Amino acid sequence: MAAGKPVVMVTLVSSDGQSFQLLEEAALLSAMVRDTIQIGQGRGPAGIPIRNITGQTLSMVVVYCNKHYTAAAAADGDDAADEEKKVANKKQLREWDEQFINLEQDKLYDILVAANNLGIDGLVDLCCWRFADMMKGKSASEIRVKLGIRDDFTSEQRAQIEKDSPWVWSRTT
Amino acid sequence: MMRQNSAPPLASRQPRPAMSSIKQSRQPLSPSRGESSNAMERRGVGGGGVGGDGGVGEAVAEEKEEEPYVERLPADLLAHVLTLLPSFYDLAMAGGVSRRWRWAVERSLAGRRRLSFAGQRTGDDSTARLVRAAVNLRDLDICWGCHVTDQGLLKISTADCVKNLTSISLWGLAGITDNGVIHLVISTNVHLQLTELSTGNFSPQKITGDFGLTTQCVLYLVKC
Numbered sequence: 001m002a003a004g005k006p007v008v009m010v011t012l013v014s015s016d017g018q019s020f021q022l023l024e025e026a027a028l029l030s031a032m033v034r035d036t037i038q039i040g041q042g043r044g045p046a047g048i049p050i051r052n053i054t055g056q057t058l059s060m061v062v063v064y065c066n067k068h069y070t071a072a073a074a075a076d077g078d079d080a081a082d083e084e085k086k087v088a089n090k091k092q093l094r095e096w097d098e099q100f101i102n103l104e105q106d107k108l109y110d111i112l113v114a115a116n117n118l119g120i121d122g123l124v125d126l127c128c129w130r131f132a133d134m135m136k137g138k139s140a141s142e143i144r145v146k147l148g149i150r151d152d153f154t155s156e157q158r159a160q161i162e163k164d165s166p167w168v169w170s171r172t173t
Numbered sequence: 174m175m176r177q178n179s180a181p182p183l184a185s186r187q188p189r190p191a192m193s194s195i196k197q198s199r200q201p202l203s204p205s206r207g208e209s210s211n212a213m214e215r216r217g218v219g220g221g222g223v224g225g226d227g228g229v230g231e232a233v234a235e236e237k238e239e240e241p242y243v244e245r246l247p248a249d250l251l252a253h254v255l256t257l258l259p260s261f262y263d264l265a266m267a268g269g270v271s272r273r274w275r276w277a278v279e280r281s282l283a284g285r286r287r288l289s290f291a292g293q294r295t296g297d298d299s300t301a302r303l304v305r306a307a308v309n310l311r312d313l314d315i316c317w318g319c320h321v322t323d324q325g326l327l328k329i330s331t332a333d334c335v336k337n338l339t340s341i342s343l344w345g346l347a348g349i350t351d352n353g354v355i356h357l358v359i360s361t362n363v364h365l366q367l368t369e370l371s372t373g374n375f376s377p378q379k380i381t382g383d384f385g386l387t388t389q390c391v392l393y394l395v396k397c
Binding site: 112131137143144147151152153 | 243253262268269271
């Protein structure tokens with residue numbers, strides 16, 4: 001946040017009518033907001049309506065954008081020479097990310113879909129990483145239980161799958 | 174948004190030629206292929222966008238009033254999640270979860286640039302099957318522990334992606350000989366430099382020589 005730069009705020013309005021004000025530069029993390037502003041809209045007092053995303057989810061997204069914007073701005077302000085500090089900051093941001101996304105799957109799902117619609121790549125990756133993390137090291141039936149998925153294979157398909165990759169299925173049975 | 178846009182090309186790239194053996198080896202599965210992708214349209218994409226309208230599968234709805242969240246994810250996002258799984262064990266397990274997931278695993282394989290079988294006890298058939306599904310593969314790593322023989326290399330060498338490979342690692346495979354390696358090298362269709370990391374360099378001509386490939390031997394092929 002260099003001094004002298006005019007502070008421009010943007011308002012995002014969720015599907016249930018809640019408004020969130022944030023720095024335009026933070027909101028620009030979203031490709032959708034970027035496009036809207038580029039065509040000269042969204043700067044007015046009415047803000048940018050975000051369809052299909054509720055206030056609860058949008059508030060999380062706004063928190064993410066603010067955090068990542070301030071982190072990026074701080075990194076810009078730092079001395080380029082101070083590698084150690086950069087690495088430490090990056091690690092800190094990663095830790096923050098992990099804590100931020102440590103959610104149950106219903107909220108995670110909402111945020112992932114929201115991030116995908118808004119085109120915030122970093123947040124999409126983060127959510128996908130969290131989903132992948134939930135599956136890591138688990139057997140197929142454990143994944144099914146954890147995520148509440150129904151096994152819809154027929155017994156023939158199941159037999160074929162086990163035949164296809166015996167080296168994994170023999171470990172669990 | 175961007176990922177959703179990239180979906181159609183990915184999907185249209187998927188039923189490629191040279192997947193014939195996959196189709197063969199999964200004959201019983203093939204009828205379900207179309208069906209499961211339809212189901213996905215219904216459940217994943219439709220449900221994800223508008224929040225599970227009436228179309229949510231009859232059978233599914235009966236058993237559970239609410240569909241699990243992860244099942245509502247658009248197919249591309251599920252495939253994206255699966256590309257983040259680091260090991261083959263996880264990927265194979267994800268492929269055994271449900272029909273929709275199996276389809277997503279295939280889709281995520283199609284987008285992969287790098288496959289590593291290191292430490293997995295994959296056999297000839299399963300390795301070749303996975304390599305065939307990974308149509309965009311650039312970097313193939315078949316390392317320690319794989320039960321791949323010349324037969325496997327032969328099968329791999331017929332995969333479509335092989336001619337695009339820029340790097341193949343064959344570390345410590347006990348079951349392979351010159352024969353298999355030559356087949357693979359010829360079908361990569363590029364000038365290859367063969368380097369034997371453990372004992373020094375081999376010139377490309379030496380590929381036809383009779384160096385014994387033992388578990389001690391480290392073989393690394395890199396496109397020049």
